Amino acid sequence: MTAAPADTGSGTLTGMPTSQQNQSYWNTTGVTKTYSHPIDLAWLGEPSDRARILDYGCGYGRVTALLHDAGWTGVEGVDVAAGSVDRARREHPELTFRVIEHPPALPYADSSVDAVVLFAVLTCVPADDDQRRLVGELHRVLRSGGVLYVSDYPLQGDRRNLDRYQAFAVRYGRHGVFETGDGAVCRHHTREWLLDLLGAFEVSATREIAVTTMNGNPATEEPRCRPGDGCLR
Numbered sequence: 086m087t088a089a090p091a092d093t094g095s096g097t098l099t100g101m102p103t104s105q106q107n108q109s110y111w112n113t114t115g116v117t118k119t120y121s122h123p124i125d126l127a128w129l130g131e132p133s134d135r136a137r138i139l140d141y142g143c144g145y146g147r148v149t150a151l152l153h154d155a156g157w158t159g160v161e162g163v164d165v166a167a168g169s170v171d172r173a174r175r176e177h178p179e180l181t182f183r184v185i186e187h188p189p190a191l192p193y194a195d196s197s198v199d200a201v202v203l204f205a206v207l208t209c210v211p212a213d214d215d216q217r218r219l220v221g222e223l224h225r226v227l228r229s230g231g232v233l234y235v236s237d238y239p240l241q242g243d244r245r246n247l248d249r250y251q252a253f254a255v256r257y258g259r260h261g262v263f264e265t266g267d268g269a270v271c272r273h274h275t276r277e278w279l280l281d282l283l284g285a286f287e288v289s290a291t292r293e294i295a296v297t298t299m300n301g302n303p304a305t306e307e308p309r310c311r312p313g314d315g316c317l318r
Contacts, residue, residue, distance in 0.1 A: 101212045101257050101270075110269045111166035111209065116145075118299040122204050124148055128234055128290070129200055132156025136199040139163060139191075141223065142206035146173030149180055152202070159199075163191065189219040193226045200232040205299075207237045207282075211262045211272040216282055224285050233286055238273045239293070241304055246273065265300060 126132070129152075136159050140149040143162030152160040162182045164170050173182045185191065201223050210216050223233060240250075240261050249263040250273075257263075261273040280288070298304050 101259070101262070107209065107211070107270055108165055111164075112168040114267050115166060115269065115299075116168040116172055118144070120144060120147055120205065120299055122148075122236055122296050123294065124151060124202070124204065124234075124236075126152070126155050129157070129202075129232060134158040137161075137197065139193075139198050139201045139226070141201055141203050141219075142209070143173060143182060144169045146177045146180060146182060148202055148204055149173070149182070150177050153180055189215075189222040191222055191226055195225055196228040196231075198226045198231060199228060200234065201227060203233065203235045203237075205237060207235070207279075208271045208273065209269070211257065211259070211270050220282055220285070233283070235279075235283065236294075237279070238271075238304060239276055239279075240273045245302070246304075267300070 129138075132155050134156065136157060138152055138157045138160040140146075140152065140160060140162040141164075143149050143164050144166075146162050149160055149162035160180070162170075162173055162180065163185050164173070164182070165185045165188045167184045170182045170184045173180070183192075203223065206219075207216055210219060227233060241247075246263075250260055253263045254260055257270070259272070261275070262270065263272075264270055296304055
């Protein structure tokens, strides 16, 4: 895999919560949320019980269970929120889940994972530097030719989102970062930023799909896939 390109962005901005600071929401209110983002299993290829699949930011294990039921029996879910992992273990006791103790660091060897699923996780990591560290760690554990399947939110064009982008732009110093009504700090992204962030991978496919957010609002997501040296969907 090639190294990620040098970045000239602003990094962690004044007032931007770190991923650790944002964890309090995901260990309390976030544990109660229901997610419905669709996954296209065909983007991961033919199911194999020999493949090691990582569902990073697994929440209560919905996608982990879908992958397992589809034949990806080597899947494991990991999350920074112990409360979400506890829920995942209760709802799917037959599956393997792990709390990430020192995010984004993973307890896996270099090039030891065949595929990583990263669904609506970057939106929960608003700071540039935290996103870079996360993607860098995923790049480390993925084998050459592995798949990184990313599905996350581009900037939205509806009035509700435009108003909250504007309302929080000064506080967080980044257009697209905002607070939800129940206390989460989230981020929607420009496509240019996502391509730069994921620049160490070779993009194979992108598409925009309609989704429902964790608070029941309509939105679009842009999945991306890169096989060869990795995959983003």
